Amino acid sequence: DAKTTQPPSMDCAEGRAANLPCNHSTISGNEYVYWYRQIHSQGPQYIIHGLKNNETNEMASLIITEDRKSSTLILPHATLRDTAVYYCIVRVGGVYSGGGADGLTFGKGTHLIIQP
Amino acid sequence: KAGVTQTPRYLIKTRGQQVTLSCSPISGHRSVSWYQQTPGQGLQFLFEYFSETQRNKGNFPGRFSGRQFSNSRSEMNVSTLELGDSALYLCASSLDGGTTDTQYFGPGTRLTVL
DSSP states (O other): OOOOBOOSEEEEETTSOEEEEEEOTTOOTTEEEEEEEEOTTSOOEEEEEESSSOEEOSSOEEEEOTTSSEEEEEETTOOGGGOEEEEEEEEEOSOOOSSOOOOOOOOOOEEEEEEO | OOOOEEEOSEEEEOTTOOEEEEEEOOTTOOEEEEEEEETTTEEEEEEEEETTEEEEEOSOOTTEEEEEOTTSOEEEEEOSOOGGGOEEEEEEEESSOOTTSOOEEOOOEEEEEO
């Protein structure tokens, strides 16, 4: 799976949009971009994923650049409960054969701190 | 629908002992993966089970093992515990473990080895 680069930490004011960047310049055509977050000492929580089109769900929006080398996760109205470590993961998609999917490869992520 | 559950939530053991952790996946999910999280190494993949078979394994010693039952529940076992095994152990389930299949994580079991 392709390697990702994220800033180690970011601050955002409560009520504002939080924009978390992720660089994945070596991404391949069949690799998806996934975002998870982990609130302190809890299990990671799935947020959103996409291949090439922008995606939106009730939690966030995912904007993927046209060349797919970077993406941005947007939390539209950040609250204090959004303070967490956010992980951007790139993973091969499609049907796999044989021995099962590799585990998700988590980097160090971005520690997002929402300021009151 | 209930989420992934893990028991126990906290565990304290001493070096040399063994430990068994349990994971119940989301109803209908047949793939269960295990991860170890430590401050130094971050989140690392241990292994994945599907239909009672281990399909994939991360880079961990043989002291780490697991199994899956016919109802998709899974257990992982660590034998001859070492201090470095102190970690948060996370279980994740997905429908069939495909690479575009979303994994949903449980709350984890915090293991402390003294």
